[in-house]
Amino acid sequence: MTRRVLCFGELLLRLGAPGRELLLQSPLLQVQIGGAEANVAVSLARFGHHAAMVGTVAGNALGDAALAALRGHGVDVGRVRRDPGARMGLYFLATGAGLRPSEVVYDRADSAFARAGSDAYDWPALVAEFDCLHVSGITPALGQRCADATVTAMRSARAAGLEVSFDGNFRPKLWAAWQADPATVLRAVLAEATIAFADHRDIEVVLGPDADAHADTHEARILAAAARAFAAFPQLRRIATTLRGQNSVDAHSLGALLVTRGGDVHRVAPQAVEGIVDRIGAGDAFAAGVLHGLLVGMADGDALAFGHAAACLKHTVPGDFNLVDAAAVGALLRHERLDVRR
Template sequence: MPKNIVCFGELLLRLGAPGHERLLQTPRLDVVVGGAEANVAVALAQLGHAAAMVSVVPDNALGVATVGELRRHGVDVAAVHTGAGRQGLYFLATGAMHRASEVLYDRAQSAFALASASGYDWPRLLAGADLLHLSGVTPALGAETAAAAIAAARVARTAGVQVSFDGNYRAKLWAAWDSDPPVVLRQLFAEADIAFADHRDIELVLGQTTSGDSREQRIEAAARQAFGAFPHLQRIVTTLRTQHSVDHHELGAMMVTRDGGVHRTTDYTLTAIVDRIGTGDAFAAGVLHGLSSAMTDADALHFGLAAACLKHSEPGDFSRANQMEIEAVMAGTGFDVRR
């Protein structure tokens, strides 16, 4: 059954070096629209949900273009308003083989970052919503965006709207202002029903270390600590990535639930990766779709992983995969030409 899902975050323009070039190796940049929460909204809209975006953009051609791109992909942009400031940007140089990709943020003084937290009427914006999706990128942008994200999560909790939170820790963004990430993030985890996070995110928030002989054991131990600290939290979900080179990965996923469930997928082998950006957002959208469609936890996890795998094959920030394509990956039947 389609759900009404509200996503709150900044709309960005990505300026990428062509192919695998370094930034400005040649005088050209390819432009696409993105942003963590916008990526989730687009992916959910492709899967049939009523996805709405709450954001602020500048009143100029760049703001118009970003909003228009979300609208073109089926996202409700009625709650995207204009404000003083500039368009948020980031620059990408996609790596290859053993040269890592590089992201440069240019988001200071953006319209979204400058918008007052008091300017969002959350009871009205969340009226009729089934779920609110937030990420750790938004509070990393400054005190106002942090306050706005916390207010949104608290109003959602009071109104009975489920809260999805993706940790998405971005150290470069937090370092740009006088921030205290654990204090801020702890308030968002406290309102979440589902958190997309691994043991490192949880250790940061709780100020505790976890032990275990494997990555999976550390994630499970950290999840148990998080369930003890945050009574509303029901599920911790994360991808598990092993990188052999920039364009050859193994990708799996894991979910730990408050009732004691632990689910671990098998890994997919990803070679000749086209674009890694937005794959975590495609994963989150896929898991949320699965859970809202009454899939079992294990099936929802597998659906999210398949969605993430597909996103690796698609350039740009957005995942445009539909349910049939994702299920074909799950079934191992996705390679034949569709005629």
């Protein structure tokens, strides 16, 4: 069953230090295309949906390369604007090793995407063609124009009856750059979401700490925060999140949790994820997998399991994009053997 999903966000150039080097330890950087919302679009396209991006890129060879990368993975980029006088947003990545965590440095100020406000997009016309809109908390963190555009897009989508998906993706470095009040901005955003990918920390950014909380486990804190979010945002129907444990940069455990407004709780037990190749984009792979499951009519628990498996597989794929398809996710869910396939 194919659905039409529109993803709104910034296409980025990812400039990574080779291997496990620190940034500019040697005078080389490896270039890839990324961005949280684009990652979701690529996954959904590979799962068989009509996935489209909307946003703005630089009207030069860098913007063209970003669009070509998405187009090559089956994403519709016909709604992405090009600004000839602007720059591409960048982020620099030094991949960690052992007990040294990975580090990201942003260079996104005054990018083509950040300069475009709500009036750059005809939201009622854009969302009219789709079944679902996906956005993330990264976009409103880029400045007031982007915050306004995010809320306008979500309001238009909900008015048109779309599923409205929001991934918290809280990025303190981006919010600090313009001294914004994340709680005020994100409250308006969450007021429009029908499904949120968020844990207790994301919800506390919006609603503040829970003074009455007595939870003593990670899951209990998430469940308590979810109850507060459902009470504050009447249109919100589902909250889903991964549960990550870390022994080192290369050895994690990953579980998942989905809570519904009606009080149903679905869980996926933590699974060892070792020999990690690249964890960037794993949360986006999870969101795309859960959305895929819900859009094709899976039960909530099955959609959660599909998203969890997709996120586990993303750790094996270099770059931002999760390049596995639904068959590969299904094989993992069936615990198929890991023999060489030939």
